[in-house]
Amino acid sequence: MECSRAKKLLSDYLDGILDSRSGAQLELHLLGCTGCRQEHDALKALVSELNRLEPVKSPPDFLDQIHERLESRSWRATIFKTLFFPLRIKLPLELAAAAAMVALIIGVIGVQHKELSTQKPSRISTMRSAVEKKQDSNRLPRKLDKVETTSISKQITAYSKETEIQPIVLAMVVKPAKSVRARATSVFQQAPSVPSPGKAGGVADEENGSVSHFSTPQRASEMPVQDPVKSVAPEAPLSKDNRQLEEKSRLNLEQTRHRVKKLVQALAGTVLSARDDQLAPDQRLMTVSLAAGRYNEFVEQLRHIAPFQTRPPAAPKGRTPIRVEIRFISSE
């Protein structure tokens, strides 16, 4: 028998489960082989040492601990059964944790997706503002190189075609204030020299719509008796004047807007929106939609209503309806 085979059989031999023939062969080999005999002795010593190892004892309250756990488990099991048994749901913690993770990941991805989709329009708006800047630069320096201007306007029209949102901005000057103030003061001062005070009131009515305190004849006739400087200069009449002027300005704005509206209708356009004139003067806007072909006509007609602050932009090409934004700027 070879040593390798003998070593393989040693374990079975020690346990007495080797068949008699193999056992006899191994015993014969062990008699002649010191190495295998040493191996046998070492293995035998190991097995007997393991057999003699003192057993590790359980803690003294082992049984009590089992009882405690059995009792605590019994009520937990009842709760679990009442909760999940009717639905036959098995809910291992790992599965619940995995489900929670999946939900979290989906949520995060969803939020990111939303953010990305909201970022897109903002990029467009930055592009738009860049184009607006170009438009401004086109408008302000009056004498630009022709080629450059046309190329910029081409870009603008191309962009406005692309987005179809960009309106043409027209700034109109509404200037009733100075003239009204002059008229108002002159009326105020001329009033006593005019024999019929009713006429003065009539003028005021014609010009301004309603100026109630001018229409009082007695008060007007009393004016020359008083110091004229006092009557014009004091704070109270001045503040009255201011209010009056604001009122006139507002009325004139309304008139202007009304006329613009009429014009738009005449050119088969539509008024899209008109901002409330209670807002700050620079926010008074009117947005209209108009056929591109009638833009030049529209601008020409607007000139008759009120002057432009800056030169109106060139007419866009094409026949698509365009948006024109009119800003009413107070001349003050």
Next chain:
Amino acid sequence: MNTVKSHPDRSYNEDNDLIGAFQVGDKSAFDDLVRKHQDRIFNLCYWLLGDYQEANDCAQDTFIKIFRNLAKFRFESTFLTWAHRIAVNTCKNRLKSFHYRFSRKVVRLDNSGESLDSVDAIADETGSPQMAHEKKERRYLIHKAINALPAEKKTVVVLRDIQGLSYEEIVKITGLNPGTLKSKLARARQDLKSKLSGDLF
């Protein structure tokens, strides 16, 4: 908290009698079964897991499973074989569990393995203090060598050489065929011998 009191008139001691009594409603028979076998099952769990507290948990789990299934016991094997099988499977699952692996990692970080003190739980009543120390040290080395074995080899060598079970019983417990069992046991013993060689032999 022992709520189930032992029956005073009961004279049967054999496992099968106790199981029979349990099956007809005498729940205190279970306590007797636990008392009779708790140390053996505990010892098995200790050597399979290599940790006293883990062994305590798993041995308790084993008896709780026995309590739940004792009513269905069909006497096809001995109670001890059956209890061993449940204990081996419980320990195997514990070794695979995340909790066990995690706690082992933490212990290793703190302690880098088992310490000599961890074998203090074993009572030593014989010999001089010098001998006791040597015995303790030797036991620690064996503990370390067995723990280093792969799970299956560890199981067969513990069942055979520490628990002293027969080949037939081990076959029933592990489900291995006898040939595989023999070769696994031979290799496990060889591994242990070479790990412990130089220390005693």
